[in-house]
Amino acid sequence: MPVKEEVLSPDLALTNGKIVTVDEEFSIAEAVAIKDGRFIAVGSNEEIEQLVGPKTKVINLKGRTVLPGLNDTHLHTAMVGLVLAHTQLFDVSSIKEITERLKRQVERSKPGEWVFGKGDAWEPETLKERRFPRREDLDPISPENPVVITAYSSYGRITVANSYALKAAGVTKETPNPQDGRIDRDLETGEPTGILIDEARRFIFERFPMPAASSEMDRVPLKAIEEAILRADRAFVKVGLTSATDPYVLPHEIRAYQNLKSRGLLRVRYNLMPRIEALKEVWSLKGTASLMPGIYTGFGDENLRIGCVKMLFDGGVMFKTAWMYKPYRGEPDNYGKPLMRPEELEKLILEAHRRGWSVGIHCTGEKAQDLAVQALAGAIDEMPEIKVRHCIIHGYFPTEDSLKTMSRYGIIEAIQPKYINSWGESLIKNLGIERASKFKPIRSYLDAGVTVAGGSDAPVVSYNPFLGIYAAVTRRTQTGRVLGPEERVTVEEAIKLFTINAAYSTFEEDLKGSIEPGKLADLIVLDRDILTIPPEEIKRIKVLMTIIGGEIAYRAPTFKD
Numbered sequence: 420m421p422v423k424e425e426v427l428s429p430d431l432a433l434t435n436g437k438i439v440t441v442d443e444e445f446s447i448a449e450a451v452a453i454k455d456g457r458f459i460a461v462g463s464n465e466e467i468e469q470l471v472g473p474k475t476k477v478i479n480l481k482g483r484t485v486l487p488g489l490n491d492t493h494l495h496t497a498m499v500g501l502v503l504a505h506t507q508l509f510d511v512s513s514i515k516e517i518t519e520r521l522k523r524q525v526e527r528s529k530p531g532e533w534v535f536g537k538g539d540a541w542e543p544e545t546l547k548e549r550r551f552p553r554r555e556d557l558d559p560i561s562p563e564n565p566v567v568i569t570a571y572s573s574y575g576r577i578t579v580a581n582s583y584a585l586k587a588a589g590v591t592k593e594t595p596n597p598q599d600g601r602i603d604r605d606l607e608t609g610e611p612t613g614i615l616i617d618e619a620r621r622f623i624f625e626r627f628p629m630p631a632a633s634s635e636m637d638r639v640p641l642k643a644i645e646e647a648i649l650r651a652d653r654a655f656v657k658v659g660l661t662s663a664t665d666p667y668v669l670p671h672e673i674r675a676y677q678n679l680k681s682r683g684l685l686r687v688r689y690n691l692m693p694r695i696e697a698l699k700e701v702w703s704l705k706g707t708a709s710l711m712p713g714i715y716t717g718f719g720d721e722n723l724r725i726g727c728v729k730m731l732f733d734g735g736v737m738f739k740t741a742w743m744y745k746p747y748r749g750e751p752d753n754y755g756k757p758l759m760r761p762e763e764l765e766k767l768i769l770e771a772h773r774r775g776w777s778v779g780i781h782c783t784g785e786k787a788q789d790l791a792v793q794a795l796a797g798a799i800d801e802m803p804e805i806k807v808r809h810c811i812i813h814g815y816f817p818t819e820d821s822l823k824t825m826s827r828y829g830i831i832e833a834i835q836p837k838y839i840n841s842w843g844e845s846l847i848k849n850l851g852i853e854r855a856s857k858f859k860p861i862r863s864y865l866d867a868g869v870t871v872a873g874g875s876d877a878p879v880v881s882y883n884p885f886l887g888i889y890a891a892v893t894r895r896t897q898t899g900r901v902l903g904p905e906e907r908v909t910v911e912e913a914i915k916l917f918t919i920n921a922a923y924s925t926f927e928e929d930l931k932g933s934i935e936p937g938k939l940a941d942l943i944v945l946d947r948d949i950l951t952i953p954p955e956e957i958k959r960i961k962v963l964m965t966i967i968g969g970e971i972a973y974r975a976p977t978f979k980d
Contacts, residue, residue, distance in 0.1 A: 644671065
């Protein structure tokens with residue numbers, strides 16, 4: 420019996436485009452055909468048009484550029500969603516811009532409601548007014564609402580509160596500084612300026628109805644987490660994200676994802692990294708009290724999957740707690756510190772590896788990274804038959820030893836290039852220009868043969884992947900300074916970070932990450948050609964259409980085919 424033509428013909432065809440396939444040759448095609456959620460053909464217009472049947476939907480790209488769907492290997496989805504309900508203050512250049520953005524939220528809020536703004540990194544040098552915002556900047560726009568804004572700086576984590584919020588938190592002239600924190604005060608009057616640094620932020624966040632960090636998501640009800648994930652999910656597709664890895668999730672965050680998946684509400688494909696603390700509790704159980712001991716990396720499907728288990732080994736360079744070999748600038752006795760003993764790290768890695776878990780280790784200082792890499796290599800040596808893909812998360816300052824070992828053992832580097840742009844000026848203050856120039860050395864990783872997968876760490880910085888690609892290619896800070904020009908990468912290499920390399924990091928390089936027959940039909944259409952525009956334009960790229968599994972997940976109102 421002959422097969423009907425409509426059975427063989429594609430459901431969707433995109434023609435007359437510049438299809439950047441990101442295959443092994445980084446080849447360029449004109450058209451692509453999709454059926455049953457997969458790419459079935461990639462080639463010339465003539466080749467694809469021959470496949471078109473009477474029921475095939477055809478989109479004329481009119482010369483526009485197409486990339487595989489982008490994949491962020493490190494973002495905190497629920498936290499992003501919570502921030503999206505408030506005001507984003509990423510990449511602002513002045514206090515005036517901060518207050519103008521906040522004012523719009525104040526106008527939408529009822530009296531007494533908390534107003535929140537989240538920035539990436541601010542220094543006096545990066546703001547037009549050459550100072551941090553203070554409560555007197557926020558008070559005029561919000562006399563009836565508590566207002567809180569947060570960002571990072573060379574001084575650590577900073578929060579700025581208006582007078583209403585300070586009063587609600589009980590912060591006065593007499594309030595003492597907490598351990599590991601400081602209340603900034605007016606030099607003449609001693610009154611709080613509104614700036615709270617590091618642990619002093621707790622005065623606010625103990626009363627503010629939002630967690631201070633992703634590690635505190637257990638404060639948030641399940642329904643609110645589900646709403647936040649959905650809010651973020653809808654935002655991700657607008658910037659071209661079709662896959663993402665959510666690291667350090669709590670059990671009830673995993674439940675929220677599963678609930679949303681079971682209702683068919685998720686558009687983006689997610690990999691989840693459980694935090695090691697949750698698994699440590701499970702592993703200590705006896706008998707069959709839990710199913711979790713039988714679950715390991717890879718459990719799930721292409722829409723929702725369990726990835727690495729994540730653990731933290733040191734702090735952060737912005738807070739001067741990254742574990743380094745050399746002291747921080749101006750603090751000769753401060754080398755940072757580990758969050759656990761190296762022998763405990765080794766024990767946890769061996770146990771996770773033995774149970775089939777890939778391990779992702781947060782380490783930011785070079786000493787922490789050296790020890791983490793050695794421990795991962797030791798586990799691979801001891802149990803080489805267990806197929807895992809361990810990774811270093813962040814890996815700011817790799818030594819030559821770490822680079823060689825990571826390459827030899829196939830240890831992946833999960834990097835966040837946007838930090839170069841957002842944090843560059845702050846790092847120069849904390850470390851000096853010479854050390855700061857070696858921050859996130861993507862060129863060195865690639866030249867050493869290390870697989871580098873791109874991410875953002877949103878909402879620490881923006882989740883827009885084109886800002887990460889821009890930072891990897893230019894290494895420009897907020898002031899326009901090029902930080903370590905020798906570590907720049909090509910546009911093609913930067914694209915791979917967020918496509919095929921990201922897919923490899925989760926054992927999915929045969930499933931996605933490039934536009935090739937048989938792979939999941941995830942792609943995005945851009946408003947300009949990323950391969951030919953000046954590098955400075957990359958950060959201004961807009962996504963016109965996002966397709967996930969052959970279905971249109973987002974279409975910009977301006978896109979006409």
